[in-house]
Amino acid sequence: MTHKTQLLTKITSRSAKIGVIGLGYVGLPLALTFAEKGFKVTGFDIDEKKIPMLNNGESYIKHIPSSRIKSAVDSTNFEATSDFSRLTSTDVIIICVPTPLDEHREPDLSYVENSAYEVSKYLKKGQLVVLESSTYPGTTDEVLLPILEQGIKAVIGLDPDDEDRLTPARHLIGGSSVSRFTVGDDFFLAFSPEREDPNNSDYTTSTIPKVVGGVTPNCLEVACALYDQVIVKTVPVSSARAAEATKLLENIFRSINIALVNELKMVFDRMDIDIWEVINAAKTKPFGFMEFQPGPGLGGHCIPIDPFYLTWKAREYDINTKFIELAGEINTYQPYYVVEKTRDLLNKNGKSLSQSSILILGISYKKNIDDMRESPSLKLIELFQAKGANVDYHDPYIPKLPPTRKYNFEMSSVPLTSGSLASYDLVLLSTDHDSLDYQLIADNAKLIVDTRNVFERKGIKSDKVNKA
Ligand SMILES: NC(=O)c1ccc[n+]([C@@H]2O[C@H](COP(=O)([O-])OP(=O)(O)OC[C@H]3O[C@@H](n4cnc5c(N)ncnc54)[C@H](O)[C@@H]3O)[C@@H](O)[C@H]2O)c1
Incomplete structure (x- = not known):
């Protein structure tokens, strides 16, 4: 045999x-x-x-x-x-x-x-x-x-x-x-x-x-x-x-499409058009359109990383992977964009970023999991701290921030109560975990930045909510 x-x-x-x-x-x-x-x-x-x-x-x-x-x-x-x-x-x-x-x-x-x-x-x-x-x-x-x-x-x-x-x-x-x-x-x-x-x-x-x-x-x-x-x-x-390339195609497809909606989010925002309203309308087309959601940036062990495996290999064949690089640039910029929007909102309300306290909701890179690898929330903490803001976080899946290869914040999740929410100048929704009490947040936060359009999706109307 x-x-x-x-x-x-x-x-x-x-x-x-x-x-x-x-x-x-x-x-x-x-x-x-x-x-x-x-x-x-x-x-x-x-x-x-x-x-x-x-x-x-x-x-x-x-x-x-x-x-x-x-x-x-x-x-x-x-x-x-x-x-x-x-x-x-x-x-x-x-x-x-x-x-x-x-x-x-x-x-x-x-x-x-x-x-x-x-x-x-x-x-x-x-x-x-x-x-x-x-x-x-x-x-x-x-x-x-x-x-x-x-x-x-x-x-x-x-x-x-x-x-x-x-x-x-x-x-x-x-x-x-x-x-x-x-x-x-x-x-x-x-x-x-x-x-x-x-x-x-x-x-x-x-x-x-x-x-x-x-x-x-x-x-x-x-x-x-x-x-x-x-x-x-x-x-x-x-x-x-061919099998290796298949996986890369799948992840590059996601990275590029997420970059596209992230770019359109910034363009439409300047034109005073709501990207999420546009996506909801576009997805009623029964063919030729696939929905992707903008957000505070890419996270996880796959989508921000895998495309660059191809970029590296393509160099051996004298090819520059322009799409991949461009998508990477746009997606990498998203946390910076969120910080700019947050700063402008605070300014409009008579506050400077360096004098403000901010509570970030959600550390994991996507909802309902405890994986925080490459999470844009970590980048947000870094950027806000660099600007002098006082930053805390709440994440039911991550009680304590473990050190990563890049960061060592030594922070623990603060409890989400009406009192704690009210004590921050601004609450920033980064990861839309299902278990968060969105009504409690809307009722008690002074100002909210929503990077996932979650409040509108949940039917919670509040003047405090600002999309970014
Ligand atoms: N996490 C995902 O959702 C996902 C999805 C699709 C593909 N992938 C891919 O799958 C692979 C694994 O990802 P993951 O998320 O499971 O990683 P992970 O970090 O969760 O797990 C990897 C495990 O391998 C162990 N390990 C490292 N070196 C080892 C060695 N020499 N011998 C034995 N064990 C070793 C680590 O201790 C760890 O427990 C990666 O290539 C990733 O891109 C991940």
Whole structure:
């Protein structure tokens, strides 16, 4: 029996053992989804704090209930570990680690590379490796494959207990580079972008169709068979590069359209036209128009970052990604625009920004979640503080502001009461969490800046509300 047939049999009988590397917003729900469908799943993470929590059935992500993790642990289908040697007992390894930008706004693939090195140490015949992290076209073929191949090319270091188990060349002195494993025959490699939308009640990991691209046709077949077990629909494409590009198209599409409505918001505001009224009217067209909402800026681990992975790669082909850069510029400007609007409003009311106290509502980058990565609210705090304003925040999902790579504010969420609201010169709505009491805010705040048009959407009429 070939390795492919053996692996396909294990996958379709759900006896294949799954390893998920990176138990974050993407990897944790994915691992739980496989466990819930009857697979034995081992989750791998380098963050030692997460391992005991998860093994005790405790969630560290607000919208993933502890009960879900506990059931998976109790069923013995899910276990977390930081011991990467346990990758040897897996049949499938799915990599879901971060892909941020570095300080020069260039792709930081160190997490993917480190995971690949770990996998290469323990890779054995008959395994499938899938990368799910968002990245530029070519990462799987040009970065992952060579690392895996280099690892499995060493013949010295062969574990005598397991003839398929090899130690990678870089761990050996004088290691030979004779290739033993061939991708597509001995092991399988694919890219399948993650489309998780945290806390979207309409779509979960298993109900979002999954695009899959293999390094070879056999890789594609095995990877599709895997996702067919747990995902409503797999969408095969011709290569890993096409799958990588698909994810970037989706996120660039969003970034550019958000930039467009953000630009129109500023233009229409100057003309005394309300962008939200215009969008509501435009979306009555039953074809050819798709609604996007303006806001205080882009946030999250994906939309502000992924497009620049393509910008970087396109340079290799002598192409400037003008649309992407322009959208980035407009979206980056939004927090500055909100600060200008706030300053003008305070001035109109006889106050200067430097003498004012401001309460920002909502820190997470979108509503009803606790993820504050790249959130424009953090930029707003920085800008207001730089102008001398006294800034506090309220966010039911983020009781305390943890330090990020860029900021260390040491602030805690202030309670939202009639008294606290009335004590600020201005309240700025940055993230429109459903649980906020908008009537209480409208009744008690002195002045309100609404960057999401939430008060109008909720039917709350108040002269204090100003859109920005
Ligand atoms: N968050 C989303 O909504 C979303 C949606 C689609 C795609 N993505 C993409 O998925 C990828 C993962 O994003 P995320 O939001 O889950 O990130 P995350 O930061 O929430 O989780 C990543 C996890 O990987 C762990 N990790 C880092 N290096 C590791 C290593 N070498 N070995 C093992 N674990 C390691 C971290 O400790 C963390 O727990 C990124 O490429 C992101 O762009 C994210």
